[in-house]
Amino acid sequence: MRPCTLHFRNTTRALPPRAADRRVFCRTAPTSSAPVQEATDYTTPGEGKTLRRLILLRHADSDQTQAVxxxxxxxxxxxxxxxxxxxQLIKSKGWTPDLVLASNSKRTKQTLDEMSEVLEELGSVDAHFYGSLYTVAALDGQTREHIMECLLEVVDDVRNTVxxxxxxxxGWEEAASQFAGTAVxxxxxxxxxxxxxxxxxxxVLRDSVTWQLVEVMGPSSPSSSSSSSATPSSSG
Structure with missing residues (x-):
């Protein structure tokens, strides 16, 4: 296998503080409340809108027999x-990424190495590896927020659409479910x-925004969002 040519930075980032640890200073609300605005529809095209795609990928199967x-x-x-x-599935769908964020674990990096053999564009994509994305995935309900925070540091509105x-x-299942507003x-x-x-x-990188779940797909067979209840393995 040829060596991966992904550009990356090894960035170990401190986890964001839990919501309970954050100080919130409240001001007294004005007596006259602002009119209630209708919720924005992010599922349909419109003037000034760009189609933005997000792929949440769980790493490939890892070897659990070695003492490491x-x-x-x-x-x-x-x-x-x-x-x-x-x-190959991602390539066939036309969802080739132009930006990658990933955990810095060995199996995550090797997953991208193997993918770049098929999806050659990955070899030149701007990729960022975070130790905190490895750590936060084991915590309850914090992964989506942390993914959004990491993304906002590096994503560009013009250059990045996938x-x-x-x-x-x-964490990845929890984040996908929270983004989609349904169990994934x-x-x-x-x-x-x-x-x-x-x-x-x-x-759209806010807790209040629900994303459209287009599909959940895997190497055995692609599955639509209505039948995405495959049992996950225990390899994290």
Whole structure:
């Protein structure tokens, strides 16, 4: 296999403080409340809107037989095949990423290495690897917020229209479910394809925005969002 040529930075970032630890200073509300505005529809095209796509991909299957720490587990032979297959599926859908954010675990990096053998554009895509994306995936309900924070640091409204985030369960399933507003299950090397129409990334990288779940697909067989309840494996 040729070496991966992904450009990346090893960035270990401190986890964001829990909501309970954040000080909130409240001002007294004015006596005359502002008129209630209708919720923005991000699921349909419109003037000034760009189609923005987000791929939440769980890493491919890893070898659990070697006596190494979890962070250093490598892909299994099956996992290498899975990564190649999901890359082909993403390519066939026309969802080639122009920006990648990922956990810095070994199996995550190897998943991208194998994918770049099929999806050659990944070899030159701007990619950022975060230790915090590995850590936060094990915590309850914090992954979506952290993905959004990391994205807002590097995403560009003009250059980036398809962003892929690669990481681990349980956090990736939780994040995909929160983005989509419905339960999403991700097996190894499975991806949730989400999209919105908006004027900017910042506009839709908020807790209040629900993204359209286009499809959940994996290496065994693509599955529509209505049948995306495949049982995840235990390899994180």
């Amino acid at each position: 720490r979890d962070h250093d587990r490598q892909l299994s032979s099956a996992g290498r095949q899975q990564a190649a297959q999901v890359a 962003v892929m985030c690669v990481g681990h369960n349980k 299950k991700l097996r190894t090397a499975s991806a949730a394809l989400l999209q919105v129409y908006s004027g900017s990334w910042r506009e």
